[in-house]
Ligand SMILES: Nc1ncnc2c1ncn2[C@@H]1O[C@H](COP(=O)(O)OP(=O)(O)OP(=O)(O)O)[C@@H](O)[C@H]1O
């Protein structure tokens with residue numbers, strides 16, 4: 001049994017146009033994924049592919065205009081809204097994508113203290129600040145006074161202070177320097193070494209490859225492949241899905257070959273396989289039938305042609 005198991009998760013938003021016409025947008029479709037204790041699973045994919053929404057669905061913090069189907073199980077038991085509320089901020093914690101999640105009007109020390117569940121909040125906060133190299137004077141600062149690196153450490157401190165068993169880290173989009181990224185990744189690795197399960201959400205495949213045990217490749221609202229990190233090697237021969245192979249080959253240290261076309265918008269998804277319009281291996285079947293997830297060599301793939 002995995003610590004976290006996500007099975008066939010779908011998320012649909014209902015919005016209204018200016019003419020009050022109802023529009024539905026499915027942003028996550030039939031997504032399956034699992035994370036074990038002591039393991040880092042990275043979810044990588046382009047901007048807008050639904051990565052942050054996956055995190056919000058697991059935590060039960062999606063906006064009210066969303067509909068969720070499928071199941072998320074934590075320690076083998078389904079995550080109901082009630083259970084999500086109980087576990088959130090305790091056993092399951094989010095390291096949010098942006099400092100915007102910090103209260104702009106509250107001093108950092110106080111904010112971190114509010115996440116302490118038992119014992120002396122000030123003492124616990126100071127211990128965690130020390131662990132993450134946040135100087136004592138940081139306590140009295142407001143979020144806007146923090147550097148990028150300090151903000152990341154403050155967000156992590158807030159998340160780990162309740163000693164969670166599952167951490168969902170939604171890594172920020174560009175803007176952080178390499179040292180800050182390295183440090184954030186090393187901190188996550190350390191948490192996993194101590195037995196925590198980590199779901200690392202990232203647009204940065206190179207960063208993810210440095211620390212993760214498994215990589216889930218996200219495309220247009222679903223996982224097209226879940227592969228052990230070792231499979232990202234050579235020319236990508238060990239990878240199962242054409243999109244994962246293409247992502248790998250597009251990296252500067254590899255062949256640097258860009259992928260033709262663009263990711264489809266959630267409300268304009270193809271009828272068959274989501275990658276079909278950009279896929280060189282697509283056949284007539286791929287145009288009309290959606291491939292289901294299947295196990296191929298210790299990994300999962302959503303492609304008819306994968307071997
Ligand atoms: N409240 C909402 N109502 C309607 N659509 C939404 C809402 N929130 C997000 N979306 C859409 O859902 C899709 C996925 O968004 P999400 O934030 O999960 O992407 P992401 O993969 O985390 O991207 P990034 O790498 O930029 O953080 C996007 O197309 C976004 O526009």
Ligand code: NI
Pocket residue numbers: 051052053097170
């Ligand atoms: Ni995001």
